[in-house]
Amino acid sequence: MPMAVRMDRYGGREVLYTADVDRPVPGPDEVLVQVRAAGTNPAETKIREGAMSGMWPADFPQGQGSDLAGTVVELGPDVDSLSEGDEVLGYVDNRSGQAEFAAVPTAHLTPRPQGMPWEVAGSLKVxxxxxxxxxxxxxxxxxxxxxxxxxxxxxxxxxxxxxxxxxxxxxxxxxxxxxxxxxxxxxxxxxxxxxxxxxxxxxxxxxxxxxxxxxxxxxxxxxxxxxxxxxxxxxxxxxxxxxxxxxxxxxxxMVPMPETLRDLADLVVTGEVEAPVAGTYPLDQVADAYRQLEQGHPQGKIVLVP
CATH class of the missing domain: 3.40.50.720 (NAD(P)-binding Rossmann-like Domain)
Incomplete structure (x- = not known):
């Protein structure tokens, strides 16, 4: 079974763990992405601690993560804008990005430019x-x-x-x-x-x-x-x-998607904009990743690599 980050209650980094989960099934206008990299973001700390429960209430056991990049491995019903094997980057809105597989709306994805490192692609959106x-x-x-x-x-x-x-x-x-x-x-x-x-x-x-x-x-x-x-x-x-x-x-x-993400990816891959990555961690070291994010004032992004 594939692995995903989970938490069963609000709290500090100690509530984060990885668990075997059912492989997601893509719905209409979705594809299943095998995740190669998933970013971390400061707002996820506040969500995990319950500080934003009024805006984003949890449904425990809860997943985590928005940014991701990976390979399309399955198409949902009636999807014709992407194909199996396409390499993409984008995001999810349901806190499921930090996982080995994620079902992602096609409107949230743009092609990964050739030559862009996975860890950069997977941490670009937010x-x-x-x-x-x-x-x-x-x-x-x-x-x-x-x-x-x-x-x-x-x-x-x-x-x-x-x-x-x-x-x-x-x-x-x-x-x-x-x-x-x-x-x-x-x-x-x-x-x-x-x-x-x-x-x-x-x-x-x-x-x-x-x-x-x-x-x-x-x-x-x-x-x-x-x-x-x-x-x-x-x-x-x-x-x-x-x-x-x-x-x-x-x-x-507040900006149009996926157009802005595609424009940003183009700037990064052409070298006009640098996308620093401060550290990468395996998925099962998610708590260590957030320790660096929360305590280290990193220069750039902290990325999980399933």
């Missing part, structure tokens, strides 16, 4: 499209000065590169150990911690036009205090802060 949505929400234009908090995380690293590609000056807030990556990608690095507002002023004496919060904490408030207009402040983390200050809350669901 972080990449969320970054794309955040920049769309801000209306980034050539000449803008943009600050990104969490600039070397999964979403932030995409946002830095996409914003530079759009012609913006990018100031990235990140840990000192990752600031070299920001310099290599044309961004101005500054450190977290006390005095960050002063460091932003020093880096942008002419002012800040837009602010993307990919970290949380009080960065929405900081952006407003810096004089950024609320409509040009976006967060992917702090919905309450967005509501409080009239800022924008951005998710990957």
């Amino acid at each position: 972080a990449g499209t969320t970054a794309w949505a955040g920049l769309d929400a801000l209306g980034i234009r050539p000449g803008d000065t943009l600050v990104i908090a969490g600039a070397t995380g999964g979403v932030g690293s995409f946002a830095v590169q996409l914003a530079k590609r759009a012609g913006a000056t990018v100031i990235g807030i990140a840990g000192e150990e990752h600031q070299g990556w920001l310099v290599e990608h044309g961004a101005i690095p500054i450190a977290y911690g006390p005095g960050v507002a002063d460091r932003i002023h020093d880096a942008a004496p002419g002012g800040v036009d837009a602010f993307l919060d990919a970290f949380g904490a009080d960065y929405v408030q900081l952006a407003v205090e810096l004089g950024v207009r609320p409509e040009r402040v976006a967060t992917i983390v702090d919905r309450a802060g967005a509501d409080r200050y009239g800022a924008r809350f951005a998710t990957g669901g």
Whole structure:
């Protein structure tokens, strides 16, 4: 029997385990994908802990995971847009991606470009499209000065590169150990911690036009205090802060799919955008993968490889 990540209750990493499950059966407009790589995302930690149960209630035993990439091995009824053997990347909405097999709607998939590593393909959707949505929400234009908090995380690293590609000056807030990556990608690095507002002023004496919060904490408030207009402040983390200050809350669901995912994959495979992978783990080491995600402030994505 195939294996999948499961949890029987809300809690910490200790509730995650792998179990033998029935092989999924693809329904209408679905295909069965043999998963070669499945990404991990910070929001999955909050879902697992029950912090988002009002939005995404669990139905225990519950699976986990959205991002995935793999090979189509079975077609659902009336599917003619894909064929068995096709290599694809995409996502699921029912928290079933971290598994050896997943039934995936055809509308959630796009071809894996030739030469794209599986671990990159399997971790592209959530972080990449969320970054794309955040920049769309801000209306980034050539000449803008943009600050990104969490600039070397999964979403932030995409946002830095996409914003530079759009012609913006990018100031990235990140840990000192990752600031070299920001310099290599044309961004101005500054450190977290006390005095960050002063460091932003020093880096942008002419002012800040837009602010993307990919970290949380009080960065929405900081952006407003810096004089950024609320409509040009976006967060992917702090919905309450967005509501409080009239800022924008951005998710990957705000951009057209699968077109955005296909465009992003093309940018990655042509080398215009780098998709860093910080670590890979076998499926049965899922708890270790989330330990690195939650404790290590990784540079890039943590990926499960079934």
